[in-house]
Amino acid sequence: MNIQKSFQGERHTGTLYLVATPIGNLEDMTMRAIRTLNEVDIIAAEDTRNTRKLLTHFEIKTRLVSYHEHNKEASGPELIKLLLEGTNIALVSDAGMPAISDPGADIARLAIEQNIAVVPIPGANAALSSLIVSGLYTDRFTFIGFLPRDKKHAQRMLEQYAASRETLIFYESPHRIRKTLATLLDSWGNRRASAARELTKRHEEMIRGRLTELIEHFEQHQPLGEFCIIIEGLDDEGADQLKQAANSWWQELSLEEHVSHYEATMSRKAAMKQVALDRGISKRDIYNEINR
Incomplete structure (x- = not known):
């Protein structure tokens, strides 16, 4: 201590x-x-x-x-x-x-x-200054900073925050902002957002709207200055839908395919137990079904 x-x-x-x-x-x-x-x-x-x-x-x-x-x-x-x-x-x-x-x-x-x-x-502070003028919720927020340059690593990081209800704060450079906004749209859908640049300077500017609107803006206007990107978090309905989608990925699979999916990383016994948890049925029912 x-x-x-x-x-x-x-x-x-x-x-x-x-x-x-x-x-x-x-x-x-x-x-x-x-x-x-x-x-x-x-x-x-x-x-x-x-x-x-x-x-x-x-x-x-x-x-x-x-x-x-x-x-x-x-x-x-x-x-x-x-x-x-x-x-x-x-x-x-x-x-x-x-x-x-x-x-x-x-x-x-x-x-x-x-x-x-x-x-x-x-x-x-650029992050908090951008947040308070974004028009998005300020009661709870998460500062993420710069996304990794590698696309796979960036997408993996965004997956971690996909169901976050907090407003999310990023930093970005002018030559990467178009790519980052496109990655955010691809990963999270067309959320409300704000991009602030040149904070407290003469050319201070905030661009507010949906991600598609911000992307369209920067297709027509050259990005200049360092940016803070503020993204809205999911509301309760959106978070519940995302959770439901994540929990039902297996619905198109047969029981055997579902078990095989988990067997890649665990024993068959443990895989059947996890499948039982996913489907809300007993492990005995799964065992009987796949061993007919």
Whole structure:
């Protein structure tokens, strides 16, 4: 168990601050974020070139180092060593909250394992900003992030969430959004959806409608900017229909074919037991029928 009281008692280590940065408009930056970046000893950034522009705008002169997906194996332990020695470090991503679809999650986990305080400095977040303007339900939602690039892996992931009643949130790049929307339509049907781009910037845009409408829109308009895709979950009726369809896949099979299906992964005895559960009949009836 790890209990952290962020602002109580003396610390013998430094603190890791996870600092939100603007997702578009520089006014997304909070006063607390600016103060924290000024006060820490080091800022670890996903892209030092982008972050340096932000620091210059706010006249922040704190030392800047690189921490990203490709150097985290080397940089992560070095930053943990500095934290253990008492150095205060702020971690920032290119935009929004660090550690969301971001290697910052790895260093946060390493810090917690070493009983180093990890403190959030909240601010702009693309996923939640897109959700609240989507017009879809916000009481329950699931963040999925980027789908796997491989189509089979993507479809397998979508199968896991097919019966989800929660609103679902994805990230996607402009050159892949058409393909992703088509995959969502193929896997889940023509659900209501929203695609938000250029959030908090001058060309901020939300495209809302059915998946087929979004696909048609992007056939006529070149996708530009990073996207958040929000998809409605199934209502109770849709979830029940999906469950019923999943439970009746075997109806066209004979008893022997049904048993053979399960025998690929289990013993014949276990297969007959599973068939009995599927069909709501006794295992004895199945045994008698297929052994006539």
